[in-house]
Amino acid sequence: MNHRADFRRVKRHRTYTVSELARVTGVHDHTVRVWIKAGLAVLSDARPILISGEEAKRFLAARRVARKRPCGPGRFYCFRCREPREPALGMADYIPFDDTIGNLSALCPVCSTVMNKRASLARLGVVAARMEVAFPMGRTRLNESSDPSLNRDFGKDR
Ligand SMILES: [Zn+2]
Incomplete structure (x- = not known):
């Protein structure tokens, strides 16, 4: 499952379809779609979706840095x-993968890109001390002092 994308073979001055980018980096098409949701920019108005090699390199290099930092x-x-x-707004959604680990997602306050990271259920208390964690899958909120009227809709666009 943990494919390490190889972006050295991506050519800066080429454009790629989702399938082509998947092939050249050695991941599944689905993974490329996840990258797009996580902020990999596509060339606007193009159908099928096209991604510039330059952007793919930028995104994958930034992702590698993020993992190290x-x-x-x-x-x-x-x-x-x-x-x-x-x-x-100090808010994040927690989507459990299983009983121990899940995904936290939130919006960037600067560019509104969806930001994701893995979080273990055991560590959620630490996270919830710093932000309001909601459970769109239907668990009660960890943060009891949170205002239930703050209903948000950005958890939907995954
Ligand atoms: Zn941002």
């Missing part, structure tokens, strides 16, 4: 800004 419990790495950011 943990942001700490209060921040996410924004692939668009290439900076660790605190979540917009």
Whole structure:
């Protein structure tokens, strides 16, 4: 599951379809779509979706840096800004993968890109001390002092 994308073979002055980029970096098409959701820019108006080699290299290099530089419990790495950011409005959604680990997602306060990171359920208390964590899958909120009227909709666009 942990494919390491090889972006050295991506050519800077070429454009790639999702499938072509998947092939050249050695990942599944699905992974490329996940990258797009995580901030890999596509060339606007193009159908099928096209990605410039330059952007793919930028994105994958930034992603590698992010893995080497943990942001700490209060921040996410924004692939668009290439900076660790605190979540917009101090809010994040937790989607469990299983009983022990899941994904936290939040919006970048600067560019509104969706930022994701893995988080273990055991560490969620540490995270929740720094932001309001919601459970769109239907668990009760960790942060009891949070205002339930703050209903947000940005958890949907995954
Ligand atoms: Zn950003």
